[in-house]
Amino acid sequence: MEHLLTTVPDDAVARDLAAAAGERLLALRATGPADADELRHEGDLQSHEFLLRELERLRPGDAVLSEEGADDPARLIADRVWIVDPLDGTREFGERGRTDWAVHVALWQRGELTAGAVALPAQGRVLSTAAAPGTDGLPQLSEPAEGAPGESGSGPIRLLVSRSRPPEFVQQLAERLGAELVPMGSAGAKAAAVICGQADAYVHSGGQYEWDSAAPVAVARAAGLHTSRIDGSRLVYNQADPSVPDILISPARLAPGLLAAISEVRAATGSGRPANADNPSLSTDSELH
Numbered sequence: 001m002e003h004l005l006t007t008v009p010d011d012a013v014a015r016d017l018a019a020a021a022g023e024r025l026l027a028l029r030a031t032g033p034a035d036a037d038e039l040r041h042e043g044d045l046q047s048h049e050f051l052l053r054e055l056e057r058l059r060p061g062d063a064v065l066s067e068e069g070a071d072d073p074a075r076l077i078a079d080r081v082w083i084v085d086p087l088d089g090t091r092e093f094g095e096r097g098r099t100d101w102a103v104h105v106a107l108w109q110r111g112e113l114t115a116g117a118v119a120l121p122a123q124g125r126v127l128s129t130a131a132a133p134g135t136d137g138l139p140q141l142s143e144p145a146e147g148a149p150g151e152s153g154s155g156p157i158r159l160l161v162s163r164s165r166p167p168e169f170v171q172q173l174a175e176r177l178g179a180e181l182v183p184m185g186s187a188g189a190k191a192a193a194v195i196c197g198q199a200d201a202y203v204h205s206g207g208q209y210e211w212d213s214a215a216p217v218a219v220a221r222a223a224g225l226h227t228s229r230i231d232g233s234r235l236v237y238n239q240a241d242p243s244v245p246d247i248l249i250s251p252a253r254l255a256p257g258l259l260a261a262i263s264e265v266r267a268a269t270g271s272g273r274p275a276n277a278d279n280p281s282l283s284t285d286s287e288l289h
Helices: 010-031 036-058 072-079 168-177 187-195 210-222 255-269
Strands: 063-066 080-088 100-109 112-120 125-128 158-164 181-182 199-205 226-228 249-252
Touching: 010 036, 010 100, 010 112, 010 125, 036 063, 036 080, 063 072, 063 210, 080 187, 080 199, 080 210, 100 187, 100 210, 112 187, 125 187, 125 255, 158 187, 168 181, 168 199, 168 255, 181 187, 187 199, 187 210, 187 249, 199 226, 210 226, 210 249, 226 255, 249 255
Parallel strands: 063 080, 158 181, 158 199
Antiparallel strands: 080 100, 100 112, 112 125, 199 249, 226 249
């Protein structure tokens, strides 16, 4: 990483740091502790320390919000804030052979996400705003092809859900849509599956934090996908309370139907209330995977 200079574009910094952190995590997974919990702890810590050290070197004037670091209120008056999840899917990282974990690096500037990268180290892929839409680093454009999954007559919509605790709300939504539920691990892996066209939508109402979704949302927006809260309102970042109650990521063409169905389910059942609405304190691996 020594070749990187502060003149490198922010998109490239996000991409290169996410990729480098991912390479370190792969090496740790191959040679690190045999105990899964110890491996997870070391992965979180080492990736966090690496990203903070490199951001301080490459962007010394910027603030950082990291899942593994203390929240510095100074970020609320900063013009530039890096929002990072050093190891998204800590649980999956500790399960040998699983590939649905990620590294997130995003940049927020004056109210907007302006750069982001989601590294999927065990899949050998980095999705990034540095890539051109339609390339391997940003493979799905906003409009799915006619006859794509989720289109009329082409099979059920594939909704990504927690692999261990699918929210009741999403199960009810799937019943209303006649959708197929696809279990998967980390938030970044789920978002990446939509960006790559491996699934049709990621709907989550169980509560997250900004670091869970900032980089995936930045990349999804760059790919032309729809991103919002499940009521259709805009996702916002660098807030005093970094909790994000819910999220929808999908191709733009599917979003109106999904939002309408979500509204109907919520109205009929009262479900979809964020898990962290009253208490935003979630587990260490902050999305309920």
